[in-house]
Amino acid sequence: MKRLLACTLLTLAVVGYAKADQSTFEETNSCSEDIDCQGDFICKNGQCDSPQLQRSPVAKTTAKTQAAPPAPPGVAYQPLPVNTERAGPFTTQTEAMATALNYQSRAGVMNVMESVVEQAEYTGYVTIEKAYTFGPSKYVLVVSTGEGGNACPASTYVFSFDTQAERVDGKREVEGCSELVEAMAEGNKLMVKKEGAATVVYNGMVE
Incomplete structure (x- = not known):
C-alpha cells in the first residue's frame, strides 16, 4: 500500500514538473518583437521562431540581340571605282x-593617313582596298599599309570621312594579318573581314 502511494505521488510530481516546464518555455518563448528572441530567432505570431530562408527567384538571363540602327530614308552604301592611285576624291x-x-580640303591638301595611323611618315605602302559613299557627305574607305615593315604582312584599317567637317570621324583596325x-x-550595313x-x-x- 505504501509502495502504491509512493508511485502515485512520484507520477503526479513528474506530470506537474512537465507542465511547469512547458509553461516556463512558453513564457520565455513569447515575444512582441525580434529583439525579445535569442540569437537569430525572429518574433512570429507572438512566439520566437527560427527564420526561414527565402529563396529568391533565379533571374532568367535572356540574351538580347542588339538591333541594327535604322537607315536614313533612301540612303545606302554605294561602291566607288578603285584603282591603284584614286578612289573618289x-x-x-x-x-x-x-x-x-x-x-x-578647303584649306589645302591634307593627308588623311595622319588621322588613321600613329606614324603616317612610316607607312611604307598604302593601298585603297574598298571605297564607299553613304549619302552626300560621307565616305568609308578600307586601306591596307605595310607600316614600315611592322605589319604582318599588312595592317588594314576602315575609316569614315565627313566631307562637311573635312575630317576622319571614326576608324578601326580590321582583325587579321592576311593581305x-x-x-x-547591303543597305546601311558594311561588313569588312580578313581572317x-x-x-x-x-x-x-x-565607331
Whole structure:
C-alpha cells in the first residue's frame, strides 16, 4: 500500500514538473518583437521562431540581340571605282618612306593617313582596298599599309570621312594579318573581314 502511494505521488510530481516546464518555455518563448528572441530567432505570431530562408527567384538571363540602327530614308552604301592611285576624291602619293592618302580640303591638301595611323611618315605602302559613299557627305574607305615593315604582312584599317567637317570621324583596325580583304555592303550595313572577326559599320560612321 505504501509502495502504491509512493508511485502515485512520484507520477503526479513528474506530470506537474512537465507542465511547469512547458509553461516556463512558453513564457520565455513569447515575444512582441525580434529583439525579445535569442540569437537569430525572429518574433512570429507572438512566439520566437527560427527564420526561414527565402529563396529568391533565379533571374532568367535572356540574351538580347542588339538591333541594327535604322537607315536614313533612301540612303545606302554605294561602291566607288578603285584603282591603284584614286578612289573618289582620295588619291595616293608616294613619298620617301611613306605613301600619303590625300584629300583636297578647303584649306589645302591634307593627308588623311595622319588621322588613321600613329606614324603616317612610316607607312611604307598604302593601298585603297574598298571605297564607299553613304549619302552626300560621307565616305568609308578600307586601306591596307605595310607600316614600315611592322605589319604582318599588312595592317588594314576602315575609316569614315565627313566631307562637311573635312575630317576622319571614326576608324578601326580590321582583325587579321592576311593581305586578302573582303567587304560586303547591303543597305546601311558594311561588313569588312580578313581572317579575324568582321568589322561592321552602320550608316557611314565607324565607331
